[in-house]
Amino acid sequence: MSDGKTTRANAALGAVTMSTIGRLAGVSQVTVSRALSTPSKVSPQTLERIHEAIRQTGYVPNALAGALASRRSRLITALVPSITNIVYSSLLHGFSQILRNDGYQIMLAECGFDPEEEERLIATMLSRRPDGMLLTGIHHTPASRKMLMGADIPVVEVWDISETPIDVCVGFSHVAAGAAVGEFAGQQGHATALTITAADERAHRRRAAFAEAFARTGGQNVVRVDCAGAASLGVGRGAFAQAVADHGFTHGVVFCSSDLLAHGVLIEAQAQGMAVPGQVAVIGFGDQDYAAAVEPALTTVKVDRDELGRVAAAQMQRRILGETLETSVIDLGFSIIRRASA
Amino acid sequence: MSDGKTTRANAALGAVTMSTIGRLAGVSQVTVSRALSTPSKVSPQTLERIHEAIRQTGYVPNALAGALASRRSRLITALVPSITNIVYSSLLHGFSQILRNDGYQIMLAECGFDPEEEERLIATMLSRRPDGMLLTGIHHTPASRKMLMGADIPVVEVWDISETPIDVCVGFSHVAAGAAVGEFAGQQGHATALTITAADERAHRRRAAFAEAFARTGGQNVVRVDCAGAASLGVGRGAFAQAVADHGFTHGVVFCSSDLLAHGVLIEAQAQGMAVPGQVAVIGFGDQDYAAAVEPALTTVKVDRDELGRVAAAQMQRRILGETLETSVIDLGFSIIRRASA
DNA sequence: AACCGGAATGAATGCGCAAACATACGTCTC
DNA sequence: GAGACGTATGTTTGCGCATTCATTCCGGTT
Numbered sequence: 123m124s125d126g127k128t129t130r131a132n133a134a135l136g137a138v139t140m141s142t143i144g145r146l147a148g149v150s151q152v153t154v155s156r157a158l159s160t161p162s163k164v165s166p167q168t169l170e171r172i173h174e175a176i177r178q179t180g181y182v183p184n185a186l187a188g189a190l191a192s193r194r195s196r197l198i199t200a201l202v203p204s205i206t207n208i209v210y211s212s213l214l215h216g217f218s219q220i221l222r223n224d225g226y227q228i229m230l231a232e233c234g235f236d237p238e239e240e241e242r243l244i245a246t247m248l249s250r251r252p253d254g255m256l257l258t259g260i261h262h263t264p265a266s267r268k269m270l271m272g273a274d275i276p277v278v279e280v281w282d283i284s285e286t287p288i289d290v291c292v293g294f295s296h297v298a299a300g301a302a303v304g305e306f307a308g309q310q311g312h313a314t315a316l317t318i319t320a321a322d323e324r325a326h327r328r329r330a331a332f333a334e335a336f337a338r339t340g341g342q343n344v345v346r347v348d349c350a351g352a353a354s355l356g357v358g359r360g361a362f363a364q365a366v367a368d369h370g371f372t373h374g375v376v377f378c379s380s381d382l383l384a385h386g387v388l389i390e391a392q393a394q395g396m397a398v399p400g401q402v403a404v405i406g407f408g409d410q411d412y413a414a415a416v417e418p419a420l421t422t423v424k425v426d427r428d429e430l431g432r433v434a435a436a437q438m439q440r441r442i443l444g445e446t447l448e449t450s451v452i453d454l455g456f457s458i459i460r461r462a463s464a
Numbered sequence: 465m466s467d468g469k470t471t472r473a474n475a476a477l478g479a480v481t482m483s484t485i486g487r488l489a490g491v492s493q494v495t496v497s498r499a500l501s502t503p504s505k506v507s508p509q510t511l512e513r514i515h516e517a518i519r520q521t522g523y524v525p526n527a528l529a530g531a532l533a534s535r536r537s538r539l540i541t542a543l544v545p546s547i548t549n550i551v552y553s554s555l556l557h558g559f560s561q562i563l564r565n566d567g568y569q570i571m572l573a574e575c576g577f578d579p580e581e582e583e584r585l586i587a588t589m590l591s592r593r594p595d596g597m598l599l600t601g602i603h604h605t606p607a608s609r610k611m612l613m614g615a616d617i618p619v620v621e622v623w624d625i626s627e628t629p630i631d632v633c634v635g636f637s638h639v640a641a642g643a644a645v646g647e648f649a650g651q652q653g654h655a656t657a658l659t660i661t662a663a664d665e666r667a668h669r670r671r672a673a674f675a676e677a678f679a680r681t682g683g684q685n686v687v688r689v690d691c692a693g694a695a696s697l698g699v700g701r702g703a704f705a706q707a708v709a710d711h712g713f714t715h716g717v718v719f720c721s722s723d724l725l726a727h728g729v730l731i732e733a734q735a736q737g738m739a740v741p742g743q744v745a746v747i748g749f750g751d752q753d754y755a756a757a758v759e760p761a762l763t764t765v766k767v768d769r770d771e772l773g774r775v776a777a778a779q780m781q782r783r784i785l786g787e788t789l790e791t792s793v794i795d796l797g798f799s800i801i802r803r804a805s806a
Numbered sequence: 807a808a809c810c811g812g813a814a815t816g817a818a819t820g821c822g823c824a825a826a827c828a829t830a831c832g833t834c835t836c
Numbered sequence: 837g838a839g840a841c842g843t844a845t846g847t848t849t850g851c852g853c854a855t856t857c858a859t860t861c862c863g864g865t866t
Contacts, residue, residue, distance in 0.1 A: 139852055150816050155854060165814060180614045185591040186532045187852035190821045195528065197592075205572075206557065211548045218574070227588060230547075230572040232560070246569060249527040250539075272522045355754035389759050412697035417731050481822055492846055497824060507844060529822035532851045 138181045146175035158183060189251060198438065199229045199247040200256040201240060203322070204352065209380070209408055209427065210258060213280065216431025217256065217438075224439060226253065235322055241266045248273050254438045259324065260284035260291060276441030278434045282324060283453050290441060292434045292452045296324045299423055299456045300331030303405055306458055307332075307375040308339025312403065314374035316345045318361045318383050320353040325379035328407070332377050345369045353379065358386020359393075366394065373401055375464060381406035381413050381422055388416060388463065403464035418462035425456045480523045488517035500525060531593060540780065541571045541589040542598040543582060545664070546694065551722070551750055551769065552600060555622065558773025559598065559780075566781060568595065577664055583608045590615050596780050602626035602633060603665065618783030620776045624666060625795050632783065634776045634794045638666045641765055641798045642673030645747055648800055649674075649717040650681025654745065656716035658687045660703045660725050662695040667721035670749070674719050687711045695721065700728020701735075708736065715743055717806060723748035723755050723764055730758060730805065745806035760804035767798045 140154040147154070149168055157164045157172045164172070175181070189195035198221055202210040218228045231247060233240040241263045247255065248269060254276040260283070262270075270277050270288050279291040307315055315336050319329045326348075333344045347361045347369075358378060365371040378384040384406030388398060396402050398418055406413060409424035433452060482496040489496070491510060499506045499514040506514070517523070531537035540563055544552035560570045573589060575582040583605045589597065590611060596618040602625070604612075612619050612630050621633040649657055657678050661671045668690075675686045689703045689711075700720060707713040720726040726748030730740060738744050740760055748755060751766035775794060 137852090141852080151853080152817085152855090153815060156815085159854080163814075168814080180610060182587060182590045182611065182615070184532075184593060184852050185588075186528050186537065186593050187821090188854070190526075190528045190532055190823090191852075191854040193821075193854095205547055206550055206553045208548055208550075211553065215548065215574075227571070227573070227592070229569075231569070245524060246527075248524045250569070251526060251528050268522060269524065273524070354757070356757035359757050386757060389757065393759055415696070415698035415701050415728060415731065417735055479822090483822080493823075494825095494847085495845060498845090501824080505844075510844080526822050529851090530824070532853090533822075533824040535824095535851070 138179045139184070142179065143172060143175045143181055146179070147171040193251075195251045195253055196226050197229055197250060197252045198226050198254045198256065199231065199250070199252040201231050201233050201243055201247070202258045203233060203235050205230065205232050207352070208410060210281075213427045213431045213434075216428040217435045218431075220432060220435035221438065237261060237263045237266070241269075244269055254278070254442055256280060256434060256438070257288075260287065260293075261323065262288070276438055278438050278441075280430060280434050283451055285451075287450050290437045290450045290452070292430060292437060292454065294425055294454050294456045296327045297331040299407075299425075300328030301335040302456070302458060303328075303377055303423060304332040304335025304337075304341075305339045307377065307403070307405070307464075308336045308341045310375065310403065310464070311340070312373075312375040313342040314345065314371065315341055315343075316347065316362075316365050316369075316371050316374060316376045317378075318347050318349065318358060318365070318376065318387065319379040320349050320357075320383065321351060322379065325407075328379065329377070345371050349383075353382045355382055355386040355389070358383035359390040360386075362387040362390040363394075372396075375403040375405065377405050377407075379407055381408045381410040381420060384420055384422065384463075385412070385416055388418070388420070399462065399464050405464045409459055413459070414461065421461045421464035422459050423456050424459045426454065430454055480521045481526070484521065485514060485517045485523055488521070489513040535593075537593045537595055538568050539571055539592060539594045540568050540596045540598065541573065541592070541594040543573050543575050543585055543589070544600045545575060545577050547572065547574050549694070550752060552623075555769045555773045555776075558770040559777045560773075562774060562777035563780065579603060579605045579608070583611075586611055596620070596784055598622060598776060598780070599630075601666065602629065602635075604630070618780055620780050620783075622772060622776050625793055627793075629792050632779045632792045632794070634772060634779060634796065636767055636796050636798045638669045639673040641749075641767075642670030643677040644798070644800060645670075645719055645765060646674040646677025646679075646683075647681045649719065649745070649747065649806075650678045650683045652717065652745065652806070653682070654715075654717040655684040656687065656713065657683055657685075658689065658704075658707050658711075658713050658716060658718045659720075660689050660691065660700060660707070660718065660729065661721040662691050662699070662725065663693060664721065667749075670721065671719070687713050691725075695724045697724055697728040697731070700725035701732040702728075704729040704732040705736075714738075717745040717747065719747050719749075721749055723750045723752040723762060726762055726764065726805075727754070727758055730760070730762070741804065741806050747806045751801055755801070756803065763803045763806035764801050765798050766801045768796065772796055 140151045144151045144154045154172055157169055161169055205211050231243050233243050244266050257279045258281050260279050277289040279287055280293055282293040283295055284291050317329045319325050345365055347365050349357050349361055376387050384404050387404050391398050391402050398404055406420045406422035409422045413420040413422050482493045486493045486496045496514055499511055547553050573585050575585050586608050599621045600623050602621050619631040621629055622635055624635040625637055626633050659671045661667050687707055689707050691699050691703055718729050726746050729746050733740050733744050740746055748762045748764035751764045755762040755764050
């Protein structure tokens with residue numbers, strides 16, 4: 123026992139440390155450390171005594187101290203615009219599950235859609251010395267980029283693809299997705315389109331690509347309704363009602379930036395007695411679990427979020443292991459799921 | 465400068481520490497520490513030099529080391545059954561916001577509805593030495609309780625109330641809520657009720673209380689459908705279809721354990737041509753934002769989740785400041801929001 | 807018998823910071 | 837002008853652990 127003084131101080135504070143356990147088991151602190159991280163290097167009898175001491179005291183290792191000493195925190199931070207938005211939280215599901223199995227903890231934070239707020243959060247998160255970081259989207263402030271590159275940890279950007287990723291990015295092209303829906307709508311022979319778009323930069327990129335492709339494929343005109351806040355069923359209803367009332371939208375195709383908005387449109391169209399898809403065709407985005415369950419079932423754009431989370435996790439693992447990745451941009455694509463609504 | 469050796473080692477590793485900053489600014493490490501935590505104790509000129517050095521190097525403080533030295537991590541962990549379930553994630557919203565303003569970071573984890581999994585997560589979370597912990601629900605394994613009481617940190621349990629909280633609990637009585645809906649349904653003169661309940665222990669307590677109160681208030685019989693997995697719109701539709709097909713449920717009141725399930729019931733009832741609320745009355749739980757936006761608008765039980773998050777945060781703050789609280793159980797109640805569906 | 811090599815353990819050190827204590831140099835008071 | 841006090845800084849120490857480098861003890865070799 124090397125640290126009589128230390129353990130006395132601990133006792134006064136009531137804190138149980140590795141030294142406490144060691145003293146109870148008749149070994150030194152190092153042996154306890156080994157028993158927990160590399161048990162094969164400790165004899166079975168010693169291991170048993172150590173575990174007994176841990177059981178008796180209810181000892182919980184101090185990961186802060188461990189991380190400080192080893193320079194590995196086994197912590198991965200994730201930054202999403204909104205945890206209440208199922209698009210992002212479901213993506214995290216696959217991601218966390220895989221990394222949890224590797225012994226990593228995920229620390230989550232919500233940055234809204236504001237790059238400045240994101241920058242502040244990146245700074246506080248980096249102060250916890252994570253072993254890796256997951257970001258949503260590819261647009262970050264210059265200061266954020268600088269901090270991240272200086273941090274020298276793997277950074278995975280998801281839900282979009284970029285020519286110039288910070289490190290690795292996994293996602294799909296929002297422009298391609300919007301354009302694909304625009305062509306789909308145009309080919310169905312609609313003359314008029316309505317876009318309902320939430321306050322999300324990526325949604326607006328899809329909208330712009332949609333409008334361009336719709337016009338190119340024979341569409342005549344596009345009515346545009348942008349929503350200020352977060353998407354919700356009520357916002358979708360309201361936006362559609364507004365398009366009908368203010369813009370005289372009575373026939374055509376509606377492209378919503380999320381299934382939630384599209385669902386709101388379905389409800390409002392039904393309330394107004396408009397036939398879907400006969401009079402109004404509705405297309406959502408995201409293929410949420412309810413998209414197939416609504417009436418009529420929703421035509422939408424599917425992005426495999428579970429797969430996205432899994433691939434992001436796999437890339438994170440490989441980067442943590444120090445592998446230099448050949449491809450740093452992974453495009454997972456999307457698909458249009460055609461159901462009854464359009 | 466006391467630590468020439470240390471700084472040399474740092475330089476080799478490329479790590480910027482307080483000593484690095486101090487050297488650049490011509491002061492000691494302590495002064496840098498003071499500049500960041502108590503700037504009023506440092507002269508303006510020194511402060512300026514320190515900030516300049518921080519800017520140049522892109523220094524980010526190491527919160528792990530700070531927490532280890534000060535024994536305060538400025539970290540609060542929260543454990544919820546599911547982050548994709550908006551009931552819990554919206555509750556966290558108010559909670560995080562308040563504590564973030566106090567300089568606390570929130571670390572989130574998802575435990576499903578499994579106490580064993582919760583126990584494992586509590587252990588890993590405690591290893592990060594949080595300054596406080598938020599738990600969902602009041603049922604935890606004995607080992608969990610022991611760890612938490614031993615950790616000597618504030619623990620706030622939310623979304624339920626208990627006779628024997630670990631520390632503080634903030635919520636409402638699920639039994640009282642279920643009973644209130646049961647009476648409400650009985651008084652409307654329905655003879656038959658259908659309960660659709662997700663796999664959630666609290667939801668089942670509400671269901672049982674509902675059935676008891678419904679019978680007491682004149683109800684004749686209760687059809688019971690329990691769902692295995694998580695609630696969703698599709699599951700609600702399916703459960704209602706099953707009740708109609710297998711149990712011959714054609715008239716009466718439906719009490720769902722969540723608004724999501726209730727929404728599914730609305731859609732299925734409409735698809736089957738059943739009038740709501742004329743033939744079938746539907747009652748949800750949670751008062752989600754879409755409850756008012758669906759057709760017909762959903763009658764439901766409202767729990768002020770924002771308020772709940774805020775109160776939980778306030779209690780956490782006070783306990784962290786060391787105040788011994790008079791009341792450790794706070795019942796926030798609930799209310800039945802009567803809309804068109806029942 | 808001298809040697810080797812592996813298994814099990816321990817001593818010493820430092821991760822980056824905050825807290826306690828110490829010092830230097832003023833300014834104000836009687 | 838001696839003491840008291842305040843402001844700005846520095847020195848020292850240790851938080852609890854992982855890492856590195858010994859050390860001891862063993863059975864097996866030659």
